[in-house]
Amino acid sequence: MACNTSETIKINRRQSMRQMRRRSLAVACGLALAGASLLTSLGAQAADPETFKIGGVVSLSGSYGIFGEDMRKGVQIAIEQRGGKVLGKPIEVIWEDDETKPQPAVQKTTRLISDNVQMIFGAVSSASTLAIENLVKQRKIPQLVTMSADDKITVPGGSRYTFRTSNTLGMEQRMALAYTKDQKLKRIYGVTADYQATRDSWEWYRKEAEKAGIEIVGADFPPLGNRDYSSIADKIARSNADGVALFMTGSDAVTMVKQAGQVDLGKTRKIFGPVIADETMAAGVGPTSIGVNSGVRYHYTEDNAANRTFVAAFHKKYNEYPSSAAGEAYDGMSWWLDVVEKTGSWDKEKWVDAFANSVRDNSVEGTKSMRSCDHQAMQVGLWGEVVAGKPPYPAYVMKIVKVYQPNEVFEPCGKI
Template sequence: MHRRMFLMSSAGVAVSALAPASGVQAADEPADFHIAGILAFSGAYGIIGKDMRQGVELAVADRGGKVLGKPIRVSWEDDETKPQPAVQKATRLLAGGAQMMFGAVGSASTLALQGLADQRKIPLLVTISADDKITRTNGSRYTFRTSNTLGMEIRMCVEFAKVKGLKKIYGVTADYQATRDGWDLFVAEAKKAGIEIVGNDYAPLGNRDYSVIVDKMARSDADGIAVIVTGNDAVTFLKQSGQVGLNKTKTQFGPVLQDETLAAAVGPAAVGVYSGVRYHFTVDNPANKKFVEAYRAKYNEWPSSFAGEAYDGISWWLDVVESTGSWDREKWVDAFAKSTRENSLEGKKVMRGCDHQAAQVGLWGIVIEGQAPLPPLTMKITDVFDASKLFDVCS
């Protein structure tokens, strides 16, 4: 069902994505600019893919649907929140002439696509996956991330716990390498701050029953609950913790725990939950105001973090491609590695040449009951962390 819903036409183009990237002549220009969009439309992170697609589609529409004088075509595929389908479907689209990849949602899928990008010398744009290994010093030449790293979000979690005065933390962590690494970092940073870890449980992706974990949390003397899960798993956890009133006795927070999309799925139990926010529609700058107005007009809803980050990243990428005036992918990569996005939806973003990670501010907020015309459950941004406090120096 999802594949029929999200797969777009993949008519052939005039040049193969496997052709040499350099020295492309005008006669070799493709018929269109073909993007392989590999996202999760099902599985644990399926709730995220729709919003990301909408963000990309609006970004394409905003530029008249063209780049380098050619129409932009995006072929969407569902990776089912799994690495193997991600690589299989991306490989098929690259064989059909895609000049770049966009995605994925889960970091495991993105890391698998990164290997393909390096092998085929095809750019990969990441706007949501947060595993720190995706952008590492002297890492992938062809991968760029314009959104948050898990490391910066974990640091925000620790800063929040310190400011909130939390003394004892019980955690629940998705049993997934990126989030396991995130929990390890949280533990190390929390201990430095004198915060005690009283427990942690790992839960499989797609977990349907958190009752045992929630019961242990309720019985513990923890005053804070660190929830390092997201997507449908975050929705399930918060619904079940809300059923027993955990939200009334302990502070629940996490790196990507809530935004308006996820809060709507949780319901009233989301109120009072704290979370890192990768993008928010209330950021006060001209670019964001214009985007929010256009997004609401097109989709009749407020843009989520996932939609905003997707729009912001792909807009930045397409502008840089346009600036090169070339179909040489190596020139795109070189230009993007040195680029700055002055008019990002979140403020200025600078692409770091050492690891291809965008340096940017970090947003933190709490779910509150929204007043019309805001969503019934909305994020109130409470803190903005400067990039200098969230990223190590680029060496």
């Protein structure tokens, strides 16, 4: 029988195509199995990682750069006091400098999340913190805030994943207003860093002060990071103000108070602000810081067992007393890690649920309770005055002159 060459070629072609389909199917199955295996491996890794990885985004440069290093020190003590582990795994912290700017904060947080951190710690500037908050909400990564004070960070119905264990600007501006009234100040000159959070805080204070019959005789809004306040200090000196309200912090507060001292403003007027002063500021300013009043977020003289233990450990390691930034960082991180340990789980959603309803009985500031409505810690408000220190304390220290109870400085959630 003669062979039909054309038919034979068609048959061979069909057989070849069937073989190719079988091979493609085999490859696809193999890839699917490999992918499933990889996902299983990654799932196991996520469920039981080798380390508990924390991404720390703080200011190590810029206007708020003086806070970042102290925050790192506070976190380090919190980790060391628990043997460097949580859930049986070593704790690793990856630190990033956001330069006190939102854009680098987001970029570096994104990189940290890609590096599989279990949580984000930071930032310092409220603008950076709010930018990070939007990112971690999308990525479902917990964020711990121990420094930024803008009220918008913790609001009812806000981010499920962001928690603040430190003060709000709202509580600090209420203390500043109370100080104004207690001192019977009648004429205020305000100096506010040109920054949204501080502008909002000043605007609230201005309205409430005017309602109380207090006159605002002048106001200036120098840029964040301003280096020359001499013209502002001169205007205040020529005004009839009996009080100078400074809505600023960090290097801005240091520069302003130092230059105010050059024209002896502190001798003729009360200088105060929601959060301008602590030992870090006083050390930067020197003797002209004496008499300045401010809200204080934490102080090492708080007399309770938890704080005594922390202060002793901090002083032993760094040969100095902890600043507000260090104390708040230590307190917040200790609280967070304790809650994570109690869950016994690597499920971040369980951490978030547990922290939203937690109470810190052994806070270095007494007792703090987390409000589930807005993820803001209820706590006392401290008001202090810079005085001359005596050995072994620094040359200039904050003396706590008044303690406000939580219900005096926080609005109930339903009224926010």
